[in-house]
Each structure stands twice: as structure tokens, then as C-alpha cells.
Amino acid sequence: MRTPRNSPPEHDGFAFVLFGGTGDLAMRKILPALYAAHRDDMLAPDGRIVSVAQTALDHGGYLKWVEEHVKPHLPGTAIDPAVWEGFLERITYVALDASQPDSFSLLREALATGRSRRIFYLATGPALFVPICRALASAGLTVGSRVVLEKPLGYDLESSNAINDAVGQIFAEDQIYRIDHYLGKEAVQNLLALRFGNSLFEPLWRRDWVESIQITVAEELGVEGRGNFYDQTGALRDMVQNHLLQLLAIIAMEPPHSMDADAVRDEKLRVLRALKPVTSEQIRQSVVRGQYHAGAIKGVSVPAYQAEAGVGEHSTTETFVALKVEVENWRWSGVPFFLRTGKRLAGRLAEIVINFRPVPHSALGPMALRPGSNRLTIRLQPNESIRLSALAKQPGTGMTLQGVHLDLAFDQFFQQERMEAYERLLLDVIAGRLALFVRRDEQEAAWRWVAPILADWASQDNPPKPYAAGTWGPAAASALLARHSTCWQEEEN
Template sequence: MGNTSPNDATSFVLFGGTGDLAMRKILPALHEAETAGRLPHALRILIVDRSCASRADLMAWLDTCVRPHLAQSGPACAAWTRFVERIEYVRLDFSRPQDFVALRDALRDALRDTSTAHAHATREKPLYYLATGPALFVPICRALAALDLTRDARVVLEKPLGYDLQSSRQINDEVGQIFAEEQIYRIDHYLGKESVQNLLALRFGNTLFEPVWRREWVESVQITIAEQLGVEGRGEFYDSVGALRDMVQNHLLQLLSIVAMEPPHSMDANAVRDEKLRVLRALKPVPANDIDSVAVRGQYDAGVIRREAVPAYAREAGIARASTTETFVALRVEVENWRWAGVPFFLRTGKRLAERAAEIVITFRPVPHSSLGNESGRPGANRLVIRLQPDEDIRLHWLAKRPGEGMALQPVHLEIDFDRFFAPERMDAYQRLLIDAIHGRLALFVHRDEQEAAWRWVEPILRDWKARTAPPRPYLAGSWGPAASSALLARAGMCWMEEEH
């Protein structure tokens, strides 16, 4: 079991604990933390929902629905037994504030069980994880406050946090009346990925890259999050959101801010988040009269994924037949500051694409004079690729002499494979973020100001696309998106990385 410290949460309270996110991500991540001995000894897990009639029904659900999502090695019997022993079930209706008395009683019982053995636990320190729709965030927080259940507490908010800048502000304002900013943990699971953390280590722990991490030496930056999946039974929800809200406003802009941020004075939460915020505030405003010059939206048509025919987006369950919701977005972004002025950042995300992949590509400028032949001056010969999924690794691409006579060059790469080097110590993104929230570490969570700066930047695009009657550009499922996405880079004399092969 993990060591317990005075700052640790004493109870992990999971609202929406039998939902899809809890089943696929949150509970498996907590189990893996249990298996690795990372959970504090005294931590209780309270699953709050109304779908199970009793704890016995919940245990059956855990065994049937959660265990298949555990690590491929399968759950060790001892670890699974320890894990389920931590779990209690509180059945309540989130829309009925009077039902929250049952949660208050359960928290008091948990405190009585642990305070004798752990003298520091003089009062309950709950961590509330709201794995629900955003419409329930404020009602749940109000119900907790009405029963004095927010003191010494933390709350984790899942995305999407609002539909636009105004709704995001409204949720933040109302939750902020109940919880202080340092109690609020807005989660973006991409920030918990090992490769993203190693990007910070690569830049700020080594002298090799920092001198060239700037406009004089960097030609372009590409950030891609590509999915092969479609809407997967979430059609009604996704059709009201779209790729720009679902992926760009949070994941992609957060990754951009980490790539472009200045060195923080420390890894303190405020220092890191302040530097990311400066990047988001420095994003060049989107030209309201010429959105098409920097933004491409697409929607997948019928095609083939993994040798199986898949339907068009408009034929998926829950999708309006005349829907203009985008399933693909490509953007050209610029950061207007001293370090990055003039360097294009290309962002891309979409569903039903050719591969499942997430990566950051830093392309360095070619040498100023090709004294070793044309190959040494080839654009993209020197690049750094940080791969986030499906595998996590970092590759440095460069040129070396081909064996034999003459000075012929060929591309080679150096690779750090995190599975090979760090497998025993690695945590997946959700596990890392859950452990940080349990221990009260905020650095990998999103500040309200970051969130609002991101919404402010995407709003002109949202307004433009909403006003249009023309549909998004179609693209075949199994492709890399509409041709206009390639044209966006071609106008800058560049191409997406996969198009080089």
C-alpha cells in the first residue's frame, strides 16, 4: 500500500461511477494504482450512482464490466480483492439534493473507520470526481455545499466544461463560488501521458535542445490526434459538440502550449500553468473575414477501416441526417511572441482516419548550405517526433553517412521507447492524474484562465461555422481527411508527416 501523508484525500468519491468513463478509464486506473501499491493506505472509494440497487449488484457490475478493461496481464487476485474492499456504494439521484444525506453519512462512516489508525485524519478530506455531464456539475457542487461537504475537499471536473466561452465561464463562476481555485482540478488526460512529461524533461532538463527551440531553428510544428473510431454509440452527444470543441479547445491547444511555453522558474503548479497561459494569450487571432485560410473542417463519408466497411457520419445512430457537425479539423496557428514569431503550428484531429495516432512533430530548418549534397538540405531531414499513442516514444531523425564509398547520406533516427526503458515505473495518463489529485498536486491540471483563453481563441471559428449553410468537406473513412487539409500545408511549402512516405 502507498504511504499516507496529511495532504492526501481520505475518500475518492466517484459521481457517475457506473458510467462509460468510469468503466473504461477511471476504475481500471485506480486498480492499476492499487496493484502497484500507489494508493494511500486509508483511501476509500465511494461509487455514487443510482443504476445499481445494492452493493452486491455493484460488485457484479465491477466483475462483469470493469475487469475486462484492466491491464492485459489480467487482475492479480490479491490486488483485485484489496481493490474491491476499498469500494463502497452510495445510491442517490444527483438531481435530488435531499439524497446527498446518504453520501454525508457514508463519508462520516469512512472517517470513523480510518481516523483511529491514522491520527492525521481529523476530518474527512474527500476528492470528488464528477464523471458526469457538465449540466450536473453545478447541482452536485451545490448539494455538497448545502451539507458542508466541501471544506478540505477537492473536485475533479471532466471535459467538456461548457459549450462555449460564456457557458464555460458560467460553470466556472458557479463552481468557483463553492470551491476555491486551488480545490478545482480540471482534467485533460493528455497532460498525464509519459511522453508529454518527457517533453518537459527534454526541454528543461537538458542543454541540447533549448538553444534551438525557437524561430531561428524550427521550421514548423505539427500536432496530430487521429482516431480510427467513429462516434461509437455517442452520436447524439457528439453531434452537439464536434471535433473543434471536443479535441481542439482542450487537448490540442494544451499540447501546443507545452511545446511553446517558456521555461518555468520551477515545476510548481502556478509556475507551469502561468507559462502555458502566456502562450494561449499570445495565439494570433483568427482572421474573422478569412477563416478558410487557417481552418479546414471535414466530415467522414462511408469507407473502409481495418478492412471493414463503415458508414458515413450522417448514417451513424443518433446523428441528424443533414448534420453539419465536423468530425475533422485542421488549423494553422501562430504564436505571436519573441520565440515563435513566424513559425506555423499545424493542428489536426479527426475521426475515422487512416490510423490511430497522436504525435508532435518538431521540424528543424535545413542546413543553410548543402555541402554534402541535396539530401542534407532536404526539408524535414532533422525533426523530433514525440509520439503519444498508440505507443509512447521520442524519435530524433537526422542524417548519417551511408556505408560505402563517397559521402552519400541516408535518414536514421535515435529512439527512446518508454515501454522498453521505463515499463515497470510507467503509469498511464489517467492513473498519473488520479494519483496527483489524490496527493493534491495541481501542476498537470488546467487553470480556469487557460481554459477561457482557449475558448476565446476558437470562438471566431465556432461562430463562422455555425453561420454557414454549406456542409463540411467530405472525406473517405480510412483516409487522412479532406484534400483541403493537405492544401493548408502546401501553401506554406510543407506537408503532413505521413505524406512523406
């Protein structure tokens, strides 16, 4: 039986308007997250969901679509038919063309009853963000409302600013929720608790005691039918500019004076502005760009990236990036942050590894001087956990050291099902909590930092380095760390 949440439901009514209501993101993530919140009694009884898409379906046809495409992605194993039917009763479907402002009269009619707060979730391509916001304003639907913008928000700094400028003319900054689902993960929240709720780690969380930090987000999947989108985006825009730099900012930030939204985001912004700029010469030394070729994932053959549907035959879009980043401030100066992300890698993994410096002198033999003997590993997926690695004496005669681990597996310690990232973030939107969403100046700082890399790749004859699907990426990614006398965690053994 599921343990009740430790937070009360949102009692005020709401209308959650989901643009892209027949799309992949809506089916796999957003509607399953709303179902979980409904199942756990976290939604107001009169809260409703209005799905919007261009697909010509009536109300019954849309509910059949939801039945077919959402149920396979629902959390948990058993689905209570009564709970599912209650969830479906919240849903209304409106078929309209988001690029045609006149059609928004249909949405206005659907929202005419009640005085619920309105939340507009734009699970569409970024090209529709501005037209949708302008049409909402023309229909008189934006006053007191909130808008959620999915990534990618633009293609570069210029296009991101253009979208933010246009949306900012319609919605105030405190009405805009730029979502990054990694910030809603339980382990990321526990990273904040670990750092700022315990005196044990804070004195060690600095250059004097930390040798290096690794952040990895690895996927086994390829482009999964999204070749047209991904070939115009690539791993740097899709993952580094948002997810990985946000994780870096949380790791490196100073303690905020409170957990209020702007207090937290101010500290993240200071980190992003302190990132050491990269020159063309440094890019060639500190950034690895890769693209997967044909290989095998868990024994199943998979095609090369260039053979994927929607991908150009001679595409140079990167599916892998590894890079060394430095934070130029008193706490972190000289500590390398190694970031890595890629598709068709050897495993599905998202983790942060804090490598502490070895002891300066050991009377216990070379084991105590080995890099990585003391480390903290924060696993974000697939199984959220925190592991502290240390050294202990082996039983028996003599003083032989062996690595041991102190583990906190959240699903074992806390006897309740974990809240998924999207569920937490959607409840925060409904409640008006902004702390886990990206502020515009954060986003600009991240785009500004990656801009020289994008420009260098566009101007240089520097094609991605090949790697076989099912491996951990190009050999150059290992060489990057080897130049700093370290290695990726999975390479140690």
C-alpha cells in the same frame, strides 16, 4: 514481475467519490486507474472509493457490475484474485439522483465515518456540474474537499464561464481540478524533461531553427454510441479547445522558474494569450472542417457519420479539424503550428513533430536541404517514444546521405510498466498536486481563441468537407500544408 514505482504511496486516508459511477468513463478509465494504483501500493490502506449513480443497484449488484465492465479494461495481462478482491473491498455504492439535493443525505451518511479528505470526481455531463456542487455544499461536504471536473466544461466561452462562476462560489480555485488526460501522458512529461533538463535542445527551440510544428491526434473510432453527445459538440470543442491547445502551450512555453503548479501554468497561459486571433477570411484559408463518410477501417466497413445512432440525418457537425496556428511572440513569430484531429482516420495516432530548418547551404547535395531531414517526433500513442531524425553517410564510396533515427522507446529503456495518464492524474488529485490540471484563466483563453471559428461556422454556409473513413481526412488538409511548402509526416513517402 512488475517493477515498483519510484514514488511512495499516499499514506493519508481519502474518500474518492465518483459521480457517474456506472458510466462508460468510470468503467474504462477511472476505476481501472484506481485499480492500478491499488495494485502498485500507491494508495493509502484506508483510502476508499464511493461510487455514485442513479442506477438502482445494491452493493453486491454494483460489485458485479464492476466485475463485468471494469475487468476488460484493466492494465496488464494477469489479474491477481487477491489484489482484485482487496480493490473491491475499497468500494461502496450509493444510488442517488444527482439532480435532487435531498438525496445527498445518503452520500453524507456514507461519508460520515472517518476523517478522510474528500475528492469528488464529476464524470458526468457538464449540465450536472453545478447542481452536484450546490448539493454537496448544502449537505456540508465541501469544506477541505477537492472537485475534479471532466471535459467538456461548457459549450462555449459563455457557458464555460457560467459553470466556473457557479463552481467557484463553492470551491476555491486551488480546490478545483480541471482534468485533461493528455497532460498526464508519460511522453508529455518527458517533453518537459527533454526541453528543460537538457542544454542540447533549448538553443534550437525557437523560430531561428524550427521551420514548423505538427500536432496530430487521430482516432480510428467513430462516435461509439455517443452520437447524441458528439453531435452537439464536434471535434473543435471536443479536442482542439482543450487537448491540442494544451499540447501546443507545453511545446511553446518559456522555461518556468520552477515546476510548481502556478509557475508552469503561468507560462502556458502566456502562450495561449499570444495565439494570433483569426478573422473570417483567415478561417477560410487556415481552418479545414471535415466529416467522415462511409469507408473501411482495416478492411472493416463502417457507416458514415450521419448514419451513426444519435446523429442528425443532415448533421453538419465536424468530425475532423485541421488548422494553422501562430504564436505571436519573440520565440515563435512566423513559425506555423499545424494542428489536426479527427475520427475514423487511417490510424490511431497522437504525436508532435518538430521540423527543424534545413542547413542554409549544402556541399553534400540536395538531401541535406530537404525539409524534414532534421526533426524530433514525440509519440504520445499508441507507443510512447521520442525519435530524433538526422542524416548520415551511407557506407561505401562517395558521399551519399541517408536518413537515420535515434530512438528512445520508453518501454524498452525503462524496465518497468508505464503509468497510465489517468493513474498519474488521480494520484496527483489525491496528493493535492495541481501542476497537470488546467487553471480557469487557461481555459478561458483557449475558449476565447476558438470562439471566432465557432461563430463563423454558425453564420456561414460552410458545410464540412467529406472524407472517406479510413483515410487521413479531406484533401483540403493536405492543401493547407502544401501552401506552406510542407506536408503531413505520413505523406512524405
